[in-house]
Amino acid sequence: MRRALTVTLCGFALLPATSAAADGGPVPPLQGGAGVSAPGSPFNFIAIGVDRNRTVIERVRRGSGVVERSRVIDGYLGVPGVTYGGAATGLSADGRILVLAEIPRTYPQRDTKLLVLDAVRMRQRQRISLPGMYVVDAISPDGRWLYFTHYKSLNTTDYEVQAYDLQQRQLIAKPIVDPREPDEKMQGQPVDRLMSPDGRWAYTLYSRGPQEPFIHALDTQGRTAYCVDLPLGANLDQVFEMKLRFGPGGAVEVTHNGSSLADVNTRTLAVTRPAAHAASAPKQGARDSGGGGRFPWALMLLPAVALLAGLGVLARRRRRLRSAPA
Numbered sequence: 001m002r003r004a005l006t007v008t009l010c011g012f013a014l015l016p017a018t019s020a021a022a023d024g025g026p027v028p029p030l031q032g033g034a035g036v037s038a039p040g041s042p043f044n045f046i047a048i049g050v051d052r053n054r055t056v057i058e059r060v061r062r063g064s065g066v067v068e069r070s071r072v073i074d075g076y077l078g079v080p081g082v083t084y085g086g087a088a089t090g091l092s093a094d095g096r097i098l099v100l101a102e103i104p105r106t107y108p109q110r111d112t113k114l115l116v117l118d119a120v121r122m123r124q125r126q127r128i129s130l131p132g133m134y135v136v137d138a139i140s141p142d143g144r145w146l147y148f149t150h151y152k153s154l155n156t157t158d159y160e161v162q163a164y165d166l167q168q169r170q171l172i173a174k175p176i177v178d179p180r181e182p183d184e185k186m187q188g189q190p191v192d193r194l195m196s197p198d199g200r201w202a203y204t205l206y207s208r209g210p211q212e213p214f215i216h217a218l219d220t221q222g223r224t225a226y227c228v229d230l231p232l233g234a235n236l237d238q239v240f241e242m243k244l245r246f247g248p249g250g251a252v253e254v255t256h257n258g259s260s261l262a263d264v265n266t267r268t269l270a271v272t273r274p275a276a277h278a279a280s281a282p283k284q285g286a287r288d289s290g291g292g293g294r295f296p297w298a299l300m301l302l303p304a305v306a307l308l309a310g311l312g313v314l315a316r317r318r319r320r321l322r323s324a325p326a
Helices: 274-279 296-321
Strands: 007-010 028-034 044-050 054-061 067-076 097-100 109-116 123-131 133-139 145-151 159-165 190-193 201-208 211-219 224-229 244-245 254-255 259-266
Touching: 007 145, 007 159, 044 254, 054 097, 097 133
Parallel strands: 028 044
Antiparallel strands: 007 028, 044 054, 054 067, 097 109, 109 123, 133 145, 145 159, 190 201, 201 211, 211 224, 244 254, 254 259
16 A cells, blocks of 8 residues: 655754754654665565554555555664654664664653564564663664664763674673764764765764864764764754765765765764865855844744644544544
């Protein structure tokens, strides 16, 4: 059958977007929408809430929208979100492991609960419970390593990035930092996510207010990460309209309205800019007269609007389920 796709931002979606931290941010689990896929995968996996205690997981063939397999699972679950634009994670590149996150009922949440599924058979492999607030940020291509942003206090700038070994079922205590700048603490809002074709590298574009944006490059197989500053001199509105894509030679391109602003060499992490943009860029530290000091209030409202729309969809779905013949 075919299904119209909607998106619901649930749980802590109403947290201010300004509190996002450098890797992953407090982006809520997603229900509906496009769900999650992996590079080259023919499927999307979508979580649909039945009620506060049950969730339907659907495996949908891309293109046709045909639901090839589904399962009702105990728990109020969603696909881990990584940007407020709807990018998601949790499916390994080999298509075998799917991780879902429980949608918090209260904030601050006392613990984080996850469900790990065999994505082929749609069967439960394990459940994970961690004390405190952890946000799923990525998964390795073979499904062994799961990555979290761990918020250590109510101050969401007080965080650390950690890996979890799904085979050994244990959290790795040593945080993951940029080996070149191990003491530097960056803060920002996740804007866009780009995965390498093999699913190994997760490139996330972050905005950080009046400062220059950056790309967080996470090696999900090697358990290391690098932060790449982008000397773009762009105002806040422009940053939230930027996208990542792969350019010539496999470089990560930062684009705005389809125009390339900068290229990041994925081997050396060197940043180059097209000549026209480099010549017109304001000096670092200069205030952009095009609105660099404006705060994107509309962005803060997006999760709330999406949540209200999603609640209406869920209410209609529940009414249909109650009225359907047994």
